[in-house]
Amino acid sequence: MEINGIRGNKGLGGLGGLGGFRGRLITAGDPGYDTARAVWNGAVDRRPRLIARCAGTADVAAAVRYARDRGLEISVRGGGHNVGGTAVCDGGVVVDLSDMRAVSVDPAGRTASVRGGALWGDVDRATGAHGLATTGGIVSHTGVGGLTLGGGIGFLMRRYGMAVDNLLAAEVVTAEGDTVRASAEENPDLFWALRGGGGNFGAVTGFRFALHPLGPAVMAGAVFWAADDTAEVLRFYRDFAAAAPDELGTVVRLGTVPPLPAVPAHLHGRPAVAVACCHAGTVEEGERAVRELRCFGRPLADLLAPVPYADFQAGFDDTVPHGWHYHWKSTHLTGLSDDVVAALAGHAYRAGSPRSYAALFHLGGAVARVPADATAYAARDVTHTIVIDGAWLPGEAAAHAAAETAWVRSFLHALAPHRAGGVYVNFLDADDDAPRVREAYGEPAYRRLAQVKAKYDPDNAFHHNKNIRPE
Template identity: 50%
Template sequence: MTTLEEPAAPTGLRIDIPGFRGELVAPGDPGYDDARSVYNGAIDRHPRIIARCVDTADVMAAVTLARTRGLTIAVRGGGHNAGGLGVWDDAVVVDLSAMHSVHVDPAERLVRVEGGAVWADVDHATHPFGLAVPSGWVSSTGVGGLTLGGGIGYLARQFGLTIDCLLAADLVLADGTLVTADADRHPDLFWALRGGGGNFGVVTSFVFRGQPVRDVVAGPMMFDIKRTGEVLRAYDRLLAETPDTLSGWFGFFEVPPAEDFPAELHRRTVAAIMWCYNGPAADVPALLAPMRALEPLLDGVGEMPWPALQSIFDPLLPAGMQWYWRTDFVDELTDDAIAIHVDYGSRLPTPLSTMHLYPVDGAAQRVGADETAYAHRQARYAQVIVGVDPDPANLEPMTEWARAYHDALHPHSAGGGYVNMMMDDEGPDRVRASYRENFERLIDVKRRYDPDNAFHVNQNLSPDEAVR
């Protein structure tokens, strides 16, 4: 029989969770430290209990138990959140990682995904049918977390954000009941789920519309760091003029000493673009000619299967690294902003630290700002600055670099930030700014579906928030 430590009992007495079929892991149990670890190795939190759910009934039981006992609830899907919000001190962690099945209906292009899946699970299931669901850039990212925050990735210009392909979601509410939210059932909740994060319940499954993607033309171009300004301007012009089928993010990159890269580039900091084109390979030479005219130091663009692109950075960024993030949305790349990028991008504090600009124009912009909770539909780019390193000793200096870089750039931004890339120390004003005119409507939905703020371990939309 599965049991849970009684929080009010200092003697460590344990109580039953009727019907719970999964595994409960508590402090002192074998595997507790592994169970509480998340992607960001800088996060070191100690939950009261980790409820490894195997089905929706387990999720309902865990939520009900936590509410009955007055315990904090944290929800873990892929465990990939920037701020490590899938775990919390003294909380009940509703761990969905064992719930990762994916079912594909190729005739209808429907993809049903359980809440604990990662994007590698989805790509594995959809690729044989020539389908993909727009996602991010690393295949170990959790489907649930990325989707609920919006879902920015390589396919955003062509097919929109992940939420723009979301058709329905099953979720367990704070009272332990299960509902389905879609365009017809709980439409206000469905609106809020598309960008509002984990504020409204535990999503146990998603239904997406798959998009036609099989092989893509993709890969990196690397340029001398001294040419950052002209590369950024050319990149910005090119995306404004080319079809939505072409995308690619810009970033700074210290070339690792790996066989995949020429020896003369090893340990050199470069300005890089990671391209992705979902269309005929014959189109690519003409499309990328303006960038190739800038004489890249390396041109690694070629045909590859979509899952290969999605997983290409997985070995470079394994779980357990130290991370610190800062994010903004950007409407335009001004000369002053580019000068700041040149300054900070040329002095990365650690080999893996970086800044990325992700295009979110094209199809992502053609959805109205009030059609989903994700509000920054006017933005051309989502921008993230990250300090990354395996050594905890480097966390402080790379955090200081990321904050200083962000502080210098923020006046040139659109305000707010991409909630999936926000840390838990940024405060409620940043959350409000991220949702812009949608904020008050989100608070209204929160008050109706989670009036006691049971789900507050997130970029929180407090039901007690005063309307301004």
């Protein structure tokens, strides 16, 4: 017997509970199982019993109830982009939202309704067609759900706030398989928790975001300098960023020059520091905002130019593709003192893999103007956060895995004297334990999250995440 392409029971205790399932059900005996269980981080290799690729919210609720009734593990997959591979579990049910990618834009109301499996590229293209945008990630194949639920860092955050600051409402399937709505008016405790608390409270099947005018073109791109100039560039950048208008979002990348089409081939793979920029204003305003940066020192390459926002957002996708092996560590920084600059310049280029890098994010602006207790994301006073990304090819695992992991950890250790309290939860790797999850929120927010968790998921059914245990 087949049910939506699945034959027999296959050790699942029967599939009768999913008889009305409209999507696709995939198990180990089916073609495409290995593709369906793969996530962005190729180092993650887990084998779920069932992948329930949902066609809509009713399918999500049915899959959750099915797993709960049979005592099976549950993971929720949106974009599958979390470095820890939390989207897929061993021996359980993956509630897979990746076919739920619809984006609907209300240009008059300046809102977007986004299904739970959408990627940021889907949102950027749909909203950009109307000259609108909202804060998303810095890679367009990142999932909307995971990035938003953890806070949502992106180039527009200094002007328009983080993704959670633009979230107006969410549709959630709870651990009981019920569908509820969360907003400032409905289930406000859940709405607060969703804005930074991750996937702890249910499977989020829909989001509604506020949109803002942007484009059609923005001044965006990156400027590269030789690695030998890193300390000088960072000292300049420290003052440049501090004086930057809220419209200017910047990210510093320390690694090698990626093989981007716009970069001369002879520079590919050369150690370099880059400052990537996106200005959320007119092109003319953007040109003025980045003029001093472009004139500093002796740039190897200047890629700053007017470009459609969606194109810019996708411009670095190929530098972090699906299937590479990744290991991350992260921390908030107290600032960019000379000692921090020395630590960054001294450790950034010690990686063995040319694919490894560190990324330094400048926050502040609109992010800092939100009260710390308004959302579960509470690190509103942080100005800089860093993620150190070890990356290597699957075939290089034996040669690079231990070395890159050691480089990541030694780099974080070198920054220990300069770490501010907290860490961005979306940057935590699989081996970051419970104390680091608590660190991401601070004790007051964590205790409040644990209380909300106890209300909506008292059995901790949703624990394949950066887990907050119910109080």
